[in-house]
Amino acid sequence: MSIAPEHSHTTTRPVTIAFSGPDNVGKTKQIGILARRVGPAAQATGRLDDCDPRWDTIKAMGMGTWWFERGSIGEVADVLAHSYLERSRRAATAAVRLMDRGIPMLEASLAATVAVRERLLSVEEAADRARVLLEPFAADLRAAEAAEHGIVLLHDEDLVIGTARSLSHEHHVTPTYADYQRHLHLHLHRLADEGRWATTIVVGERRVMAVQDEIRRHLHPLTPLVPSGALAGVRVVALGGMSESGKSTAGEYLRTRHEYARLKIGYLIEDAAHRAGIADPYGIPAVVRAELLVDGLDRYCAAHHFLDQVTIESLHDQDATAELRRMLGSQLNVVYLDASPEVRAERGTAGPDDVVERDAVKARRGAAQVASLAHEVIDNNGSRLHLERRLDGIALAHRWPLREPTTVPVNALGLPVHLESYLSELLDRTTLQQPPVIDLLAVTGSGARGKYQHGWSDLDVFVVADQDSTPKLRQALAELEAELGGVKLGLTVLTSDECRTGAVTSRLLHVLALIGSGALAPLWCRPGLALPAPDAATDIAASVEAGVQAAVEIRRQLLKGAPDLRALFKITALLAKVMLRFEGTECSSDDDALAVFLERDPAAGAALRREAREDRDRAVELATTVLGHWLATFALPTSRA
Numbered sequence: 001m002s003i004a005p006e007h008s009h010t011t012t013r014p015v016t017i018a019f020s021g022p023d024n025v026g027k028t029k030q031i032g033i034l035a036r037r038v039g040p041a042a043q044a045t046g047r048l049d050d051c052d053p054r055w056d057t058i059k060a061m062g063m064g065t066w067w068f069e070r071g072s073i074g075e076v077a078d079v080l081a082h083s084y085l086e087r088s089r090r091a092a093t094a095a096v097r098l099m100d101r102g103i104p105m106l107e108a109s110l111a112a113t114v115a116v117r118e119r120l121l122s123v124e125e126a127a128d129r130a131r132v133l134l135e136p137f138a139a140d141l142r143a144a145e146a147a148e149h150g151i152v153l154l155h156d157e158d159l160v161i162g163t164a165r166s167l168s169h170e171h172h173v174t175p176t177y178a179d180y181q182r183h184l185h186l187h188l189h190r191l192a193d194e195g196r197w198a199t200t201i202v203v204g205e206r207r208v209m210a211v212q213d214e215i216r217r218h219l220h221p222l223t224p225l226v227p228s229g230a231l232a233g234v235r236v237v238a239l240g241g242m243s244e245s246g247k248s249t250a251g252e253y254l255r256t257r258h259e260y261a262r263l264k265i266g267y268l269i270e271d272a273a274h275r276a277g278i279a280d281p282y283g284i285p286a287v288v289r290a291e292l293l294v295d296g297l298d299r300y301c302a303a304h305h306f307l308d309q310v311t312i313e314s315l316h317d318q319d320a321t322a323e324l325r326r327m328l329g330s331q332l333n334v335v336y337l338d339a340s341p342e343v344r345a346e347r348g349t350a351g352p353d354d355v356v357e358r359d360a361v362k363a364r365r366g367a368a369q370v371a372s373l374a375h376e377v378i379d380n381n382g383s384r385l386h387l388e389r390r391l392d393g394i395a396l397a398h399r400w401p402l403r404e405p406t407t408v409p410v411n412a413l414g415l416p417v418h419l420e421s422y423l424s425e426l427l428d429r430t431t432l433q434q435p436p437v438i439d440l441l442a443v444t445g446s447g448a449r450g451k452y453q454h455g456w457s458d459l460d461v462f463v464v465a466d467q468d469s470t471p472k473l474r475q476a477l478a479e480l481e482a483e484l485g486g487v488k489l490g491l492t493v494l495t496s497d498e499c500r501t502g503a504v505t506s507r508l509l510h511v512l513a514l515i516g517s518g519a520l521a522p523l524w525c526r527p528g529l530a531l532p533a534p535d536a537a538t539d540i541a542a543s544v545e546a547g548v549q550a551a552v553e554i555r556r557q558l559l560k561g562a563p564d565l566r567a568l569f570k571i572t573a574l575l576a577k578v579m580l581r582f583e584g585t586e587c588s589s590d591d592d593a594l595a596v597f598l599e600r601d602p603a604a605g606a607a608l609r610r611e612a613r614e615d616r617d618r619a620v621e622l623a624t625t626v627l628g629h630w631l632a633t634f635a636l637p638t639s640r641a
Contacts, residue, residue, distance in 0.1 A: 014092040015223050016045075018102025021153035022162065022184055024169035025203055026211065030153070031098045033212050034226070036276055036295050041225045043094035048101065051086040054079050068176050073117060077110055077133035085137065088144040096225050103145035104152070104196040105188075107134065112183035116176060123186050149222055150197035151215065152188060157202055159185045207329025209294065231294075233308055234301050235398050236328060238265075240315035240370040241337035243358040244344040246380040246387060250337060251311045253388055258395040261310040268296030268312065275299075286319035293320070294327050309398070318369040325373060335394060336374035343381050392501040400502075400516075400532035405440065408521040413443055414450040419459055422483040427524050429476040437472045439496060439529050440464040442522035444511055451589045456566065456613075460490040462511050464531070467495060500532050506545040513539040519588075540581050547578035551630050554623050565616050572612075572623040575630055594622070601625060 019027045035042040049055035058066045058079070067076060084106050087099070111130035120126045134141060155162035163185045167173050192200045199218045203211050213230040220228040237254065239247040254260040272292040273281035281292055293312070301307050315321050315334065325332060339347075371377055378390045410423050423443070430437040445460035446452050452459075465473060473493070498504060499512060514520035516533020534542075553571045557563040573590035576597040580587055587593035594609045604625055612622040 014043075014095050014097055016088075016092075016097040016099055016148050017219060017222075018099040018105075018148040018150050019153065020102045020105035020108070020150060020188070020197065022155060022166045022188060023181065024166050025153045025155055026208065027100055027153060029208060030212055030215060031100055033208070033230075033291060033295070034215065035098050036272070036291070037227060037230075037298060038096055038225055039275060041094055042096045042098055043092060045087055045090070045097055045099045048080075048083040048087060051083040051090075052079055055083070064174075064177070067113065068117060068180070073114055074133065076113060077130075080106055080110060081134060081137040081141070085140050085144060088147065096223060099148065102148045102150045102197070103141055104150060104191050106141070107131070108184060108187040108191055110134065111187045112180050115183040116180050123190060126183065127187065127190065145196075149219075151199045151201065151218070152192055152197040153211070154188065154192065154200065154202050155185075156204060159189060207331075208327040209298075209331070210329060227298075227302055229302075231298050231301055231328070231331065234297075234331060235309040236297070236332045237309070237311045237394065238315050238321070238324065238332060238334045239311060239313040239337065240321070240334060240367065240374065241339070241380075242344065242367060244347040245337040245339045246347075246378075247314045247337055249384070250335070250378075250387065250391055251313050253391055254311050254395060257388070257392070259309070260395070261304070261307050263297070263300065263310055263312050265293060265312050265314060268300065269293050270296075272296035272299070286317050287323045289317070290320040290323035290327065293324065309395075315370050316367040318367075318373065321370050321373045333376065333394060333398075334370070334374045335376045335378060336371040337378050337380045337387075338371065339380045389501045389503065392503070393497075396500065396502050396532060399538070400534050402530035403516050403533045404528070404530050405442075405515050405522050405525045406518065407523060407525050410523055413447060413452075415443075415447055415452055415459075416454060418483065418485050419447075419452075419487065422459075422480060423461075423523060425480055425483065426476060429480070430473060431524050431526075436526055437469045437476070438463050438465040438524075439526045440522050440531070441524050442511075442515065442520060444520065445490070446589060448520055449588045451591075458488045458490045459484070461492070462508070463491065463493045464496055464499065464529070465493055496529070496531070502532075502534075506542040509534050509542050510539055510546075543578045543581050547575055547630065550575040550578065551627060554627050558620060558623060563616060563620065565613075565619050568619050568623055569612055572619075572626050576626050579626075579630060579633075594626075597626065597629075601629070 019031055021027050031044060035044050049059065058071070061070065071079075084101075084103060088103075107127075107130050110133060111126045114120060114129045114133070115123075115126035118129070120129065155165040159182075163178075163182050166181050166185070167178055170177075191197070201211065201214055201218075209230050213232045216226055216228060216230050219226040237260065239250055241247050251260075251262045255262040269281050269289060269292045272295040273279075276292065276295075278284065278292070281289060297310070297312065301310065315324075315336075321334060325334065376390075376394055378387065380387055410420050410427070413420075415423070423441075427441060430441070440463065442448070442462045443460065444462050446457045447459055451457070463473070470493075477489075477491070492508065494504060494508065502509070504512065511520065512531060513534045513536070515522065515531060550571050554568070554575065557568045557571070570590060573593050577587055577593045580593060580596060585596060587596055591609065594612075598604045598606075598609055604622075608618060608622055608625075611618040613619075
């Protein structure tokens, strides 16, 4: 006979949410975080050993001794069943009851116990034996389970891995306890497969708040008292360091340059402590203080739902930092700013004695040891420019994923034979030696798109290489210059660090975006090289800079007595590309961009684009038309008297 009830899909008040799962899966932690977040509307139902007076004698005897040796299996079943039922019967004092171990957990733990004590090898045999032991309580257990909304947390889908994770958190493991955990995992998975819990969550390698977020997403439809998420998608940069090390400077730069919200750790902890009724948040264990910090951060980000990246400052506690990393995982980036006492004393506004005094307070909390837990340690003894470039790299690493480019052979570009030969020889001279002179070489512009026009197009080449490679690269270029046959080489060289910190022009940012998306394939790339892939929104926004430069250059050409026909045409096409990009249209070639653009201007003749390549007057007309559309976007409304 099964004691499993049918799950009810209706919501009643109060609602009981029962968490089950193997040892060390995080049930208590998740309940505590959820209870604190829900606040007064939540009630934790407490421990099972508070629900039957016999537990006092059992604990005096030794829990393990009674459970596996001295207590009869009937007594174990009786004590457990009475404890579970007594806890379920207790009156609710809040709208949401949070329970550690639901009714199915009783069956799983009892089945695992009899499997160990009676040496039952069959899962079915142990399950049947547990149901027989619980038969006197079956009706009451069904009613209690029907009143629960059950969630089971599992370590892993693989039973062996899950059992190993449970045991890995224990300081001492006896053979009996290890055997019990193995059987417990078997029966928890069995009951999950039978649908005894409304929700099954596999914790895996995820951090605490990632699991909490999934829990809330499942529970929010059940009751709106549970928030719909927990810091989902929020990137947190935590700044640490001794006094005057540059934490405030770093936080303010990330706020103004990269649009991070800047928050103070003290405010978040004190606000959460006040809500939790904790009078002295700095007199409690560091682990609890970290939980308060995360709770305060969670509340702030929920109230400001548009936030997706924040800085918190300042980290001064080693133990709290370790717990913060455990809770937030990959969402968190701990950045420690390191500066010498002399440099910090110079920066201090109250003098070196004040810095020493504040350092002493921070040192007692383990502030210096935070560096050992940091994801990034910044040597802030140098210039502010150095600090800002490091911060750029940290901010952009989150927004611009690193990708390894795919390559194409030289003959895939459709270039003239002499240019194919030039590029092949250049690659041989810069990539065959060890180490290679360059990290990456790509043809950009019309040459990369099969649109190269002899006598009109340049050969635009983008190279990634270290500064130390400049002499060898210069030598290779000089030796091959005659092979170009008069074609103008437009060469741009960047270091990989410049790419990663975004220290590039808008045009080069667009090149990185094309390489990252796969729209532009290099001819060669050093094995293992990964370049940042700027997102489309950043690429489009940065193209305004290119538009401004193009508009200035167009007017510079128009003011000449005889504009450079080729230069005027190309810069006009660039301005058209920028404006089209804002409308979601990406045109790689000059002709395509101008054709699409002029289709939107009924006054422009169909032949204007074609004739502008050969006729200076028509080129001026084309440039004036495109520039006019650009300037129209700046038009301000006429003020009324």
